[in-house]
Amino acid sequence: MTDRTRPASIAVPAQEDGGATILEIGQQPEVWREVAGGWDARADEFLRDLTARSDLRVILTGAGSSAFAGEVVAPALRRHLGRRVEAIPTTSIVASPLDHLEPDTPTLLVSFARSGNSPESVATTELADEIVREVWHLVLTCDRDGQLARTHADRTDSVVLLMPERTNDTGFAMTSSLTSMMLSCLLLLGGMSRQDVEALSRAVEHIIEMQSDIRDRARTRNSTFVYLGAGGLEGLARESALKLLELTAGEVSTYFDSPLGFRHGPKAVLDSETLVLVFVSTDAHTRRYDLDIIAELRAQLGSESVTVISAEPLDDAVVLPGLADLNDSSVALAYLVYAQYLALFTSIDRGKTPDNPFPSGEVNRVVEGVTIHPMYDTVRR
Structure with missing residues (x-):
């Protein structure tokens, strides 16, 4: 397996020795220090002004592991910000947008996405733009070339925060990608310190x-x-x-x-x-x-x-x-x-190949085969 994010001098172990996955798990302390050592001044300013609003609602969203990231960090954000913070999967928002998006509630949508290429990722931000009158986006992602990052890169109502390049895990399961995004969210919105x-x-x-x-x-x-x-x-x-x-x-x-x-x-x-x-x-x-x-x-x-x-x-x-x-x-x-x-x-x-436990393609690293159906005109603003 070729990994453009890993130095060529680091050989990927055989699958029975853990493959790329064991390297991506083990790199997390070093990566976390890298995340904490860098700081995005625009993101800090953008969020400081938003979170000062007492009427702000924060939605943490993603699919699969990225959805569970929101469930983990939501309590810390809720306590630190003193604001309404909810973890709602993109899969729920896309399927039933009017059950989750409130047109008259100013909303910060925080998107967790390893690649940003899952069908629901961009669809969720588009639905938020369509339904919510005042909405802003914080995109936490590991792939600068992903669709979600490219969609929001130049928008004044959005901030894209890129994780270190090597966190764009090449293994099947999200490991360092997930924890780096969670860590970034806690540093920006949850009161976590560099000492932590x-x-x-x-x-x-x-x-x-x-x-x-x-x-x-x-x-x-x-x-x-x-x-x-x-x-x-x-x-x-x-x-x-x-x-x-x-x-x-x-x-x-x-x-x-x-x-x-x-x-x-x-x-x-x-x-x-x-x-x-x-x-x-x-x-x-x-x-x-x-x-x-x-x-x-x-x-x-x-x-x-x-x-x-x-x-x-x-x-x-x-x-x-x-x-x-x-x-x-x-x-x-x-x-x-x-x-x-x-x-x-x-x-x-159990004799599996951890970097690709589904070699026949029954389950994919990035979800495929999802059709995004457009909202009806009757629910638009």
Whole structure:
């Protein structure tokens, strides 16, 4: 595989060794420091003026993993800005635009898009332009040549923020692309500091040193994986479940939920071949519910079937140092790297090709085959 974003001196490992995907997971600490080290003055000014408006609505949008990015960061943005912030997938907006776009509400549409070439990406921004009287766009993308970036590059009501070129992942699954866009959003709109980025980068370097342990966890041959997290960590649980489903080409079953929600029916999925991963909140109140479900699951399944990821010391937990003072939207970035490695090593253990787990093309890196139907004249302004 040729990668124009990676120096030619860096050889791509064989698929059984992780392919480009293992490089893209491992580059995240370095990439995050690069993201935090650069600053777009126009974006900062553009957003400062907008977020000063008390009537502003912020919509975080994308498809698949890019939609889940919005679910993860929304709580931090909501608290920091004191504004109405909602995560709504492009797939929902395109299918039912009048259920989600409000003509009379000034709106900042934040689009997450690795390539910007998914059919729904540009369609969502066009629908917002068509329906909402006052709308502005923040485009977070990894591909300067993508359709979304090119569409919004020269508009005065838009800012396009490009991630470092190497984050335009060549592997099938979004890894460094996703976390870089989330990080940029938190830096711009969520109150994250450069010191926070350094803490996250060091925590991930700790995870990178744990790769052999994560690989051993992947060799247990569980048939079902359940991911649990509350608040912004529920979006993380959803993304983690998707990552494993993608990289194993659907060979394992995955579920996600909140610790409280899991008891209301989904808990029926548990059996002797289930591995549960619990992402522990840094919020003292929320963490009580995490600890309750951990104790319950360990009693039912045994400690070996419950993997706990925490920013604070807990018995039999994977503890990531230096993150206890960060909010859940921030620590989710580091937690996600653990989940990415687990998905990758599970894929390899099952004989998949992680850079292309669907060699017959049943599922594509960039979605194909979607027809965008125009809005009827009767709903236009």
